[in-house]
Amino acid sequence: MATLLRLATAGSVDDGKSTLVGRLLYDSRSVLTDQLDDVARVSRDRGLDQTDLALLTDGLRAEREQGITIDVAYRYFATARRSFILADCPGHVQYTRNTVTGASTADVVVLLIDARKGTLEQTRRHLAVASLLRVPHVVVAVNKIDLVDFDEQVFRRLSAEVVAAATDLGLADVRTIPVSALAGDNVVDRSARTPWYDGPSLLELLEEIPAAGDPATEDFRLPVQVVLRPQAAAPDARLRDYRGYAGQIAAGIVTVGDRVVALPSGRTSTVQGIDTADGELEQAFAPQSVTLRLADDIDIARGDLIAAADDAPAPTQDLRATICWLSDRVLLPGARVLVKHTTRTVQAVVRDVVGRLDLDSATIGPAEQLGLNDIGQVRLRLAAPIAAEEYVVSRRTGAFLLIDPHDGATLAAGMVGEPLAEARCPGQRPAQYVI
Amino acid sequence: MTSTATAATTGARRDDTPPGRHRLTQLQTLESEAIHIFREVGAEFERPVLLFSGGKDSVVMLHLAVKAFWPAPVPFPVLHIDTGHNFPEVLAYRNATVARLGLRLEVARVQDYLDDGRQRERADGTRNPLQTLPLLDAIAAHRFDAVFGGGRRDEEKARAKERIYSLRDEFGQWDPRNQRPELWNLYNGRHAPGEHVRVFPLSNWTELDIWRYVAAERIELPALYYAHERAVVRRDGMWLAVGPYSRPRADEEVTTRRVRYRTVGDMSCTGAVDSDATRVDDVVAEVAASRLTERGATRADDRISEAAMEDRKKEGYF
Numbered sequence: 223m224a225t226l227l228r229l230a231t232a233g234s235v236d237d238g239k240s241t242l243v244g245r246l247l248y249d250s251r252s253v254l255t256d257q258l259d260d261v262a263r264v265s266r267d268r269g270l271d272q273t274d275l276a277l278l279t280d281g282l283r284a285e286r287e288q289g290i291t292i293d294v295a296y297r298y299f300a301t302a303r304r305s306f307i308l309a310d311c312p313g314h315v316q317y318t319r320n321t322v323t324g325a326s327t328a329d330v331v332v333l334l335i336d337a338r339k340g341t342l343e344q345t346r347r348h349l350a351v352a353s354l355l356r357v358p359h360v361v362v363a364v365n366k367i368d369l370v371d372f373d374e375q376v377f378r379r380l381s382a383e384v385v386a387a388a389t390d391l392g393l394a395d396v397r398t399i400p401v402s403a404l405a406g407d408n409v410v411d412r413s414a415r416t417p418w419y420d421g422p423s424l425l426e427l428l429e430e431i432p433a434a435g436d437p438a439t440e441d442f443r444l445p446v447q448v449v450l451r452p453q454a455a456a457p458d459a460r461l462r463d464y465r466g467y468a469g470q471i472a473a474g475i476v477t478v479g480d481r482v483v484a485l486p487s488g489r490t491s492t493v494q495g496i497d498t499a500d501g502e503l504e505q506a507f508a509p510q511s512v513t514l515r516l517a518d519d520i521d522i523a524r525g526d527l528i529a530a531a532d533d534a535p536a537p538t539q540d541l542r543a544t545i546c547w548l549s550d551r552v553l554l555p556g557a558r559v560l561v562k563h564t565t566r567t568v569q570a571v572v573r574d575v576v577g578r579l580d581l582d583s584a585t586i587g588p589a590e591q592l593g594l595n596d597i598g599q600v601r602l603r604l605a606a607p608i609a610a611e612e613y614v615v616s617r618r619t620g621a622f623l624l625i626d627p628h629d630g631a632t633l634a635a636g637m638v639g640e641p642l643a644e645a646r647c648p649g650q651r652p653a654q655y656v657i
Numbered sequence: 658m659t660s661t662a663t664a665a666t667t668g669a670r671r672d673d674t675p676p677g678r679h680r681l682t683q684l685q686t687l688e689s690e691a692i693h694i695f696r697e698v699g700a701e702f703e704r705p706v707l708l709f710s711g712g713k714d715s716v717v718m719l720h721l722a723v724k725a726f727w728p729a730p731v732p733f734p735v736l737h738i739d740t741g742h743n744f745p746e747v748l749a750y751r752n753a754t755v756a757r758l759g760l761r762l763e764v765a766r767v768q769d770y771l772d773d774g775r776q777r778e779r780a781d782g783t784r785n786p787l788q789t790l791p792l793l794d795a796i797a798a799h800r801f802d803a804v805f806g807g808g809r810r811d812e813e814k815a816r817a818k819e820r821i822y823s824l825r826d827e828f829g830q831w832d833p834r835n836q837r838p839e840l841w842n843l844y845n846g847r848h849a850p851g852e853h854v855r856v857f858p859l860s861n862w863t864e865l866d867i868w869r870y871v872a873a874e875r876i877e878l879p880a881l882y883y884a885h886e887r888a889v890v891r892r893d894g895m896w897l898a899v900g901p902y903s904r905p906r907a908d909e910e911v912t913t914r915r916v917r918y919r920t921v922g923d924m925s926c927t928g929a930v931d932s933d934a935t936r937v938d939d940v941v942a943e944v945a946a947s948r949l950t951e952r953g954a955t956r957a958d959d960r961i962s963e964a965a966m967e968d969r970k971k972e973g974y975f
Contacts, residue, residue, distance in 0.1 A: 226683045255948045293833055295817040296810040298863045305683045307861055319838045326840040437679045447696040452729035461728045468725075470693040470842070475679065499727035507679045511692035511725070524700050548838050562843055565700070621841045630824075630847030632837045 224300065227433050230309040230324030230357070232348035233334030238365045242334060242403035242424075243297060243310050244275025249410035250425055252299035253278060275403075294320045303429045318347060318595040319548040322635050325351050326621070329433050330359040332424070333384075337370045337400075341383050346391075349384075350579060350597060353391040354544060354637060356617055359431050360388060360396045363424060367416065368402040374418040399424055437507040442474035442482070442530040443619050445564035446522055450513055466497055466513035467522055472564065472618035474530065475507040476514070484520055485527040485609035486537035491518040508618075525566030527609040527619070535619065537607035542576070544613075545624065545634040546597050553592040553600075559633060561604060563622040569605040570624075576600060599640065613637035684870055688721065691858040693842060694821060695725035698803045698856050699732050701846050705803035705856075706763070706796075709735035711751035712921040713878055714807030714859060717867055720876055721858060722805075723758065734761035736801075738792050740784040741768035742902040742924040750879040763799065765791035782903075783926040789974045793829045796853055803846065805856050811863040812950075815967035821860050827851040831971050864919070868944050872937045883940065884917045884932045895928025919944075 233239045247253045261277040268274075297308040309324030325331055331352040335345055352360050362384050370376045381398040388396040399408055400416050401424060407413035410425045422430070447469040456462045476482070480493045495515040496503040506512045514528060522528070529535065541561075547553055557572040576599035578589035592598045613620030624634035681689065698705050707722060709715045722731045737751060755762045767787045770776040776787050796804060810817045818833050822844045825831060837845055846854050859867070871878060889896040890909040896916055897903050902925045905911050916929035917940070934940045 224683050225680060226686045254950045256950055293818050293836060295814075296861070297817065298811045298861070300865075323838040323840055327842070433680075447693070448700045448726070450726065450729045455730045456728055457730075458728070464728055466728075468696055470689060470696075497727075499724035509686065509689055510681065511689040511696070513727075560847075562845065564843075565697070618841070621843065623840060623843050623845060625845055625847060630845065630849070632840070632845045635838070635840045 224303065224305045225433055226305050226307065227330065227428065227431065228307045228309070228328050229330045229332055229428065230321070230328035231311055231332050231334070232321050232325070232352070233365075234336070234339075234342050234344040237334040237336050238276075238403045239310065239334050240276035240278075241274075242332075242363060242365060242401070242409065243308060244278040245403045245406055245409045246308075246425060247278055247297060247299055248275055249406055250299055250301060294324050301425070301429060306428065318351070319546070321348055321351055322355065322546045322548065325355045325357050326635065328355075328357050330361060330428065330431055331357045332428075333360060333362050334365045334403075335362060335380060335384060337364050337366045337376055337380065340380050341387055345384065346387055347595075349388050349391050349393060351546070353388075353393050354546065354597060355635075356613065356637075358395065358435070360393055361424065361427060361431075362388075362396060362398045363401040363403070364398055365401050365403050367400040367407065368405055372400070372407075372415045374416075377416075377419070397421070397427065399427065434509075437471075437473065437475050440473040440508070440616070441533045442476045442480070442528075443472040443508075443616065444469045444476070444512075444514065444528040445472055445566070445619075446524055446526045446528060447565050448524060449522065464515075465519075466495075466515050467526075467528060468511070468513040469528075469565070470511045471506060471508040473508050473616050475505060476512075477505045481531035482514075482516070482528050483531045483534045484522045485529060485534060486607045487521065487526070489518075489520040490531050491516040491520055493517075525564075527564060529609065535609045535611045537609045539604040539607050541570075541602040541604065541608075541610060541636075541638055542599065542640070543602060543622070543636045543638050544597065544599050544640060545592070545636045547592040547594065547634050549626075549631060549633045550594055551626075551633070553633070555590075558627060559602075560625040560627050561602065561608070561622050561636070562625055563608045563610055564619060566608055567625070568608060569627070570602045573601040573603050610638045612639035614639055684866065684873060687862055687866060688724075688870070690842070690861065691721045692725040694844070694856065694858040695722050695805075697844055698805070698846070699726065702803035702854070704799065704801050705733040705805065706799065706801045707731075707733060707735045707805040708807065709737055709751065709755075709762075710921070711737075711747040711754070711879055712807070713867055713871065713882060714809065716754070716876060716878055717862075717870060718805060718807050718858065719754065719758070720874060731758065731760060733805075734763055736763045736765065736795060736799075736804075738788045738795070739764050739766045739768070740788060740923045741766060741771075742784055744879070744881055744898075744921060744924055746881055747879045747921055763795065765795040767791055781926075783923060785923050785926060786974070789829070792974075796829070797827075797851075801853060802848065803854050803856055805858065807859055808855075808857045809859050809862050809864070809867075810857075819857060819860065821857055822846055823855040823857070824848060825853055825855055829853075831855075833967070833971075864950075865941070865944050868937070868941045872941055879921065881918045881921065883937075884915050884935045886913055887916050887929065888913050889916060889929060893928075896930070897926075897928055898924055900924055 231239050262273045264277055265274045295310045299306050311321045311324040333348055364377055364380050377400045385396050400419050401408045408423045412423050446467045450466045450468050452461055452464055478493055483490045494517045496506050497513040555572055555574045559570050561568050561570045575589055577586040579597040580587045611619045620638045622636040623632055626633055767784050808816050820836050820839045848854055888899040888911055890905045890911055899911055917932040918929050934943045
């Protein structure tokens with residue numbers, strides 16, 4: 223059976239993202255006849271002499287009218303080797319929050335640059351987002367290579383430029399491919415018009431890239447979603463005393479008999495059983511949804527974290543974090559917010575804004591406040607402890623949302639610690655950090 | 658919905674074998690994600706409800722909900738928005754399923770709205786767009802704050818823009834330009850009184866995933882999903898069943914063909930496709946080879962305009 227790979231696209235307006243996605247779907251035979259008939263008809267109605275593949279993804283009325291992508295569209299396609307979930311993200315500056323949305327779950331970001339324009343501020347912003355959100359792989363499609371006469375030197379120069387910018391931001395795995403989304407060069411099939419390029423096509427590369435990391439290398443974490451106690455409603459009288467802690471394993475592996483600790487209480491116990499509706503398991507791993515039974519009757523509720531007893535995070539009420547500010551409102555020190563971390567939501571106050579990321583220098587400069595699309599560092603004081611870890615250690619237990627307590631709006635994507643600064647020296651953990 | 662205890666394993670089960678020791682297959686990944694979503698909603702909302710029509714997507718939804726809360730019962734009722742143009746075998750299936758699982762079934766009937774004049778029959782006879790008002794009224798009357806729907810993003814271009822949690826105002830409206838960013842698997846379900854959240858646990862599933870899952874889990878579906886003989890007429894390039902809600906027009910010839918349904922909705926606008934697929938494995942093969950989308954092949958109501966679904970969703974439709 224096929225595995226699943228999640229991709230997000232990124233790039234500036236008019237770099238041809240929608241066309242590339244349309245081409246990827248079309249050339250991999252993932253577009254069905256009625257969809258193609260539909261876009262062919264709309265293209266003809268508009269007086270175009272060829273079918274505009276961008277219409278395959280720009281589904282909203284306003285998008286088709288304006289020829290831009292407004293919101294993330296999710297697309298699904300498959301080859302014999304793999305299935306893909308593609309988050310097609312808008313490139314417009316005002317929709318950067320959608321790129322953050324797409325990148326938060328992505329295994330790969332496919333970043334487009336226009337061969338005639340090279341690396342733009344928006345390119346650096348998207349590389350920063352990919353780095354901050356710890357997207358394991360970045361593929362840069364140098365698009366419109368046909369418009370620079372398939373010039374090898376242009377491709378080499380732009381590749382060097384974008385890889386340098388990515389390395390500055392701490393991205394380790396960046397690959398570049400010369401592409402013409404409009405004509406289909408190196409998207410699904412390798413192109414004869416780039417004889418100087420001996421690498422894989424975009425789709426070939428996506429089929430080979432490893433998906434998420436190996437759970438065996440991570441410590442066990444399970445945020446408790448629900449305590450299942452069927453009592454009198456149990457289907458079987460023997461289950462009336464059943465008490466299980468249900469959740470999706472965020473990291474690592476758990477085996478019956480393992481010692482675990484419940485956080486933030488710190489009480490320890492042993493895993494007595496791992497249940498699913500299909501029967502008991504001896505062992506389970508991320509990202510399986512399971513239910514744990516423990517040997518001891520300890521008080522555990524939704525929002526608690528069950529973790530490996532010998533390597534558990536220390537609960538804290540003080541967070542230093544990097545955030546992508548996604549709201550039109552300005553973030554000022556003293557703001558009261560809600561922090562949603564795993565399955566726990568707590569009140570918090572923003573103690574101060576430490577700084578803002580300067581995209582040109584890839585460093586954090588001083589700042590008093592954060593505005594829409596700013597990436598910055600803040601210190602938060604929480605009303606109750608959470609079992610947070612550095613985002614660099616875990617994409618699940620290091621991530622949080624900031625929510626407006628008044629109207630419920632999602633204000634920011636938060637990542638515990640200083641992932642960007644730390645990322646600049648890969649393999650080396652910072653001597654000290656505050657979380 | 659069988660929940661038989663199997664021998665302890667490392668997560669491998671039945672014919673859906675993982676490709677590696679600590680890797681999930683595509684179907685296992687999708688199942689785990691959907692169960693996570695069901696549990697989040699079950700824990701964070703006061704009054705969730707699951708839309709259940711007896712169609713394959715809502716049947717898979719219910720199957721996942723049972724798994725998510727096992728061995729406790731599903732902690733919410735189900736709601737059917739009844740167009741009045743149902744396939745009888747689907748209604749029978751709906752009732753049997755609800756009884757077997759001991760669920761509470763709420764039904765909101767389009768016919769009631771037509772009878773007392775709150776809505777009028779459309780000229781084209783389709784009742785799918787008429788479901789919006791009874792749905793919104795039912796949500797308000799029961800004060801449901803989370804409404805599970807079986808919508809999949811692969812179905813339609815406006816659905817492809819939908820979040821897993823979709824905040825709706827008191828009019829049930831969807832505003833595609835003002836959706837909450839949805840980050841990691843941290844779903845923000847906060848809403849004001851009167852607002853509700855539509856939840857789509859099958860967002861990332863495709864039609865083929867649904868069928869492969871139905872096969873792997875041996876889920877029973879209404880019989881009309883499999884090939885059978887039926888009296889039909891050709892209309893708008895589809896085979897429409899001849900029945901009390903869809904009578905042949907003067908110029909239409911009634912023929913008996915071997916067909917099956919890819920979607921099950923309003924009988925008057927849901928078309929059948931020619932098929933010999935009588936078993937689930939045949940259907941999986943047929944869906945994998947099809948060059949037409951599910952809706953393109955069988956849903957007349959989506960053809961009303963280029964943005965028919967988007968327009969209906971903005972009004973509060975799923």
